[in-house]
Amino acid sequence: MSCSRDSRTRELLDGARHILPLLLGAIPFAILFGSLAIDAGLTTAQTLGMSLLVFAGAAQFVAITLLAGSAGAAVVLSTTLVINLRHLLYSAALQPHVRHLPSRWRVLLAFWLTDEAYAVVQQRYARDDGSSCKHWFYLGSALAMYANWQLFTLVGVLFGQRVPNLTAWGLDFAMLATFIGIVVPTLRNRPSLAAALVAGGTALASRDLPFQSGMLVAAVAGIVVGVLLERRAGNRLTGEAAR
Known part of the structure; x- marks a missing residue:
């Protein structure tokens, strides 16, 4: 087009x-x-x-x-x-x-x-x-x-x-x-909601880290949780489809 x-x-x-x-x-x-x-x-x-x-x-x-x-x-x-x-x-x-x-x-x-x-x-x-x-x-x-x-x-x-x-x-x-x-x-599904909650909690817990690095730590923590839950959901759907 x-x-x-x-x-x-x-x-x-x-x-x-x-x-x-x-x-x-x-x-x-x-x-x-x-x-x-x-x-x-x-x-x-x-x-x-x-x-x-x-x-x-x-x-x-x-x-x-x-x-x-x-x-x-x-x-x-x-x-x-x-x-x-x-x-x-x-x-x-x-x-x-x-x-x-x-x-x-x-x-x-x-x-x-x-x-x-x-x-x-x-x-x-x-x-x-x-x-x-x-x-x-x-x-x-x-x-x-x-x-x-x-x-x-x-x-x-x-x-x-x-x-x-x-x-x-x-x-x-x-x-x-x-x-x-x-x-x-x-925040439309469980992985995104969990990622946001983990990132927010991590940001609060690491707010005293030097050079504002707590933001990076929080972002990484949220990403890891979101990816793991997405993969878990994908594996579950794959398993159900194989039955």
Whole structure:
């Protein structure tokens, strides 16, 4: 099936529309980042530059916390690397769907890959409707999130310079609410539910590990449990079919 201009436009707009609820959840998160970055001593240009070039909310928060504590560059880089290792899992899941694209497409989509974009894009790829334009859906959702993050980082910079101590407003809850909105719709069977519960419990138990490595430990624990239960369920179905 060819990818006509109408199909590309439709997929692009659908991608932006489907990610809209998650954009709303990211707004206070971006505002808080902009404010905290200024409080940590970054200039307006540095704050906006970090959002433009890094575009990784959790990593940006950790980076400014470490910078405010006078951490060295090696510590900042290694810690944010660990935090963003989850994107390897996202990339592995999406790779079969985008490997046919030219390198210019894959590079851009890889840069714009976020938790929110993955949440809506993987659902689009799961719909087997024969569309050859699904990467335009990916592009629409990714661009919408990117523009949203830049705009409200700027709002946070301007707002934070006029209203001190934005953290007292409870905006940091936005991160938790956003991730809950991402995870809950994907919990459709026992393996996925067990993986989420194990990952959450492990994250709590390992929250004091250095360099935020508890996130990686929790991710690995959740994956292992999910894979084992999936294999167990598959083996049971195979055994029942053989009888």
